[in-house]
Amino acid sequence: DTGVSQDPRHKITKRGQNVTFRCDPISEHNRLYWYRQTLGQGPEFLTYFQNEAQLEKSRLLSDRFSAERPKGSFSTLEIQRTEQGDSAMYLCASSSDRNEQFFGPGTRLTVL
Amino acid sequence: AQSVAQPEDQVNVAEGNPLTVKCTYSVSGNPYLFWYVQYPNRGLQFLLKYITGDNLVKGSYGFEAEFNKSQTSFHLKKPSALVSDSALYFCAVRDAGGSNYKLTFGKGTLLTVNP
Numbered sequence: 001d002t003g004v005s006q007d008p009r010h011k012i013t014k015r016g017q018n019v020t021f022r023c024d025p026i027s028e029h030n031r032l033y034w035y036r037q038t039l040g041q042g043p044e045f046l047t048y049f050q051n052e053a054q055l056e057k058s059r060l061l062s063d064r065f066s067a068e069r070p071k072g073s074f075s076t077l078e079i080q081r082t083e084q085g086d087s088a089m090y091l092c093a094s095s096s097d098r099n100e101q102f103f104g105p106g107t108r109l110t111v112l
Numbered sequence: 113a114q115s116v117a118q119p120e121d122q123v124n125v126a127e128g129n130p131l132t133v134k135c136t137y138s139v140s141g142n143p144y145l146f147w148y149v150q151y152p153n154r155g156l157q158f159l160l161k162y163i164t165g166d167n168l169v170k171g172s173y174g175f176e177a178e179f180n181k182s183q184t185s186f187h188l189k190k191p192s193a194l195v196s197d198s199a200l201y202f203c204a205v206r207d208a209g210g211s212n213y214k215l216t217f218g219k220g221t222l223l224t225v226n227p
Contacts, residue, residue, distance in 0.1 A: 004155075031213055042116075042202050042217030043156070056212050091155060099144055099163060101215060103155040 002026060004104035006092050012110045013082055020078045021107045025094030032075050033101060034067055035091040036060065043091055049075060082111045114139040116203050118218035125193045126226050133188040133221045135203030142208040145186040146215065147177055150200040159201075162186060163208075173197070193225045 005024045013019050025032050030051050035043035046065070047057045051072035061067075069075040079086055089108050093101040115138045125131045137143055144163055148156040160171025167179045177188045186203060200222050204215040
């Protein structure tokens, strides 16, 4: 499968714990995006990488959130001190210069 | 700022009938417009895009969309609906002139095709 992959698919954690998600983009894509989707809403932009450079962060991304893309390949999204309001589907997407973004299956986070 | 409105939370059509899912947008410059579909417990699947050129764009699974600049709309259409088209549909926009590639999505429209 040469699509975008995300790991894990599901994560249940207790409030206050740290979690980390991984995204592997389509190999030739230089742009990588993270979005968050809650029930009944469309995806909301969190952050964007071009190669290894993080070029934009949404104000939704509080200082408890950090994302990295070392070497411009896979990316990780870490949430520290999770809160119940962090419960959502976290989507990763990648693109080349053709504009359309291709999405992974998402990581569903549940914070108890 | 950019935004998308999908005025219908749900659309119900009978199999074999034409379907339309509505989308209007707002951007400061020229728009790049996209439609995605989401099946239960799955990620978003790209259907089609408008970048430039013909106002009528064709995409996957027989879907098409018409870009109307004066009405700032990009409605999704299909001449003959299938039960398997039942899913959640999202319209998205980004500013063509911006350096930010982020997409802004609508809230989604749940399409149900009845047999």
